[in-house]
Amino acid sequence: MTQGIDHITIVGASGQMGSRFSADFAGLGLTVSGLGSRSSDEDVRAALSGCDLLLLSVPVTAMDAVLDRVSPHLEAPTILCDVGSVKVMPVKAMLKRYEGPVVGTHPLFGAVIPEGFEPKVAVMPGRERDADAAALVADLFTRCGYTCFDSTPSDHDRAMAYIQGLNYTSTVAFLAAARDVDGIKEFVTPSFKRRLDAAAKMLTQDTELFEIISESNPFLQEVSRKFMSYLSLAAGGDLDLLADRAQWWWRNDESY
Numbered sequence: 001m002t003q004g005i006d007h008i009t010i011v012g013a014s015g016q017m018g019s020r021f022s023a024d025f026a027g028l029g030l031t032v033s034g035l036g037s038r039s040s041d042e043d044v045r046a047a048l049s050g051c052d053l054l055l056l057s058v059p060v061t062a063m064d065a066v067l068d069r070v071s072p073h074l075e076a077p078t079i080l081c082d083v084g085s086v087k088v089m090p091v092k093a094m095l096k097r098y099e100g101p102v103v104g105t106h107p108l109f110g111a112v113i114p115e116g117f118e119p120k121v122a123v124m125p126g127r128e129r130d131a132d133a134a135a136l137v138a139d140l141f142t143r144c145g146y147t148c149f150d151s152t153p154s155d156h157d158r159a160m161a162y163i164q165g166l167n168y169t170s171t172v173a174f175l176a177a178a179r180d181v182d183g184i185k186e187f188v189t190p191s192f193k194r195r196l197d198a199a200a201k202m203l204t205q206d207t208e209l210f211e212i213i214s215e216s217n218p219f220l221q222e223v224s225r226k227f228m229s230y231l232s233l234a235a236g237g238d239l240d241l242l243a244d245r246a247q248w249w250w251r252n253d254e255s256y
């Protein structure tokens, strides 16, 4: 196990999240090396020698290819870590290729953090023996100003199947169905406009991202089935029961 994290290499360092973390880590006075798709084997070797943490900030769909390139040059005690929006498959892929410490993380925010939003990072050790490495990674993100909490790949993906997966799939299904009504734009009300505003970024800038993270989440079908059973309750007229369950989000004093 590495004693501390001083030298970090980021794959995808020029991407939106990668550049955010490069700036964060450099701001802490740490040494940051960047790798990208055009890096040579020699660049990879040089960036990984003496590196304490290799952070993969790449799309979930690129994980296997990136791991194939970097893992031959990885050696304990370097910590291998990713920041993707799903965790079951990427953590499995990292464990398959690397015997050294593996840590999965999911920063629950994008490149621009909305004002008043508390940026949190879910952190999970790949194996039981990686708990110390996970604590070092959590400490690093905490020093950058993020709030860290522990999770596991399946607890994480089950929650994100709602927070991102069902959020996306129910939004596209709802808005696709509504647009089939001739002249519907004439009828837009303030409450419906709020719904459109909430969906705008997802459907104008982040569609590909949400498609990928929904499809890569192993719990999406399970939560879609549950959602359909709730929709059936609504169709059957049990709206008060559903509203009561939904109001849970606003019921206690804690902010969401």
Ligand SMILES: O=C(O)C(=O)C[C@]1(C(=O)O)C=C[C@@H](O)C=C1
Pocket (backbone or CB within 6 Å): 084, 085, 107, 108, 109, 110, 111, 112, 164, 201, 206, 209
């Ligand atoms: O900042 C945004 O608006 C984002 O889309 C970021 C967002 C999300 O809000 O779901 C998307 C993917 C990441 O896993 C985390 C956050």
